[in-house]
Amino acid sequence: MSKPSKPKPATEPTVFVVDDDPQVRKSLCLIAQSVQLNVEAYETAQDFLDNYRPDRPGCLVLDVCLPGMNGLELQSRLASLNIHLPTIIVTAYGEVPMAVRAIKAGALDFIQKPYGRQEMVDRIQEAVSRDLAQRQENRKRDIAAARLASLSRREREVMDLFVAGKNTKKIATLLNISAKTVDFHRWNVLEKMHAKNMVDLAHYVARHLKSPPDPSSG
Numbered sequence: 001m002s003k004p005s006k007p008k009p010a011t012e013p014t015v016f017v018v019d020d021d022p023q024v025r026k027s028l029c030l031i032a033q034s035v036q037l038n039v040e041a042y043e044t045a046q047d048f049l050d051n052y053r054p055d056r057p058g059c060l061v062l063d064v065c066l067p068g069m070n071g072l073e074l075q076s077r078l079a080s081l082n083i084h085l086p087t088i089i090v091t092a093y094g095e096v097p098m099a100v101r102a103i104k105a106g107a108l109d110f111i112q113k114p115y116g117r118q119e120m121v122d123r124i125q126e127a128v129s130r131d132l133a134q135r136q137e138n139r140k141r142d143i144a145a146a147r148l149a150s151l152s153r154r155e156r157e158v159m160d161l162f163v164a165g166k167n168t169k170k171i172a173t174l175l176n177i178s179a180k181t182v183d184f185h186r187w188n189v190l191e192k193m194h195a196k197n198m199v200d201l202a203h204y205v206a207r208h209l210k211s212p213p214d215p216s217s218g
Contacts (some may be wrong), residue, residue, distance in 0.1 A: 013128045014038040014058040018048045019090065020066050028061055031120050037128065045074035057135055059127035060087040064095045072098060075105055086127035144208035150192050158185040162198045163205055
């Protein structure tokens with residue numbers, strides 16, 4: 001097992017290599033390092049699990065046939081832990097059917113041994129980019145969810161109705177409150193959700209939150 005001397009910041013992407021062949025591990029480490037990526041290599045799936053933290057971005061380059069827990073079992077274990085690290089399967093010719101199973105289970109791609117350096121570089125960079133983009137999107141959703149949670153029950157009702165296309169007068173009637181009170185809640189919603197106006201808010205909700213139900217329906 002090859003690991004860095006000290007932990008890297010969680011924001012730096014790392015290529016995690018899991019392969020029981022020392023020559024393959026060395027080759028993959030050199031490839032990742034050639035494009036200035038951090039890399040950690042492990043001989044077994046259990047070694048990787050014992051050292052990986054879900055907050056660490058990057059990708060997993062995974063052999064199918066491993067001692068103990070195999071690549072498919074590791075993939076299943078990660079899924080059960082709600083860890084969705086983009087995974088590239090590296091496989092010998094005879095293991096292709098297993099690699100296809102891994103793809104169906106969510107792996108990003110598989111590459112047969114022997115592989116070309118540029119092919120591997122391209123796949124790794126694509127996988128890392130995908131993971132960073134997904135993590136950024138997840139952070140935006142978390143922020144949006146926190147903003148939504150800061151709304152009072154009445155503010156949420158007013159927001160949902162505005163997003164559903166209702167105007168101030170209609171909302172006032174539906175909620176049995178004055179138009180002035182609707183406007184008061186509307187401005188509070190805009191401030192808490194960091195939106196410029198209700199159109200901007202509608203786009204924000206569509207991008208980062210599930211569409212809110214229409215409180216007037218049902």
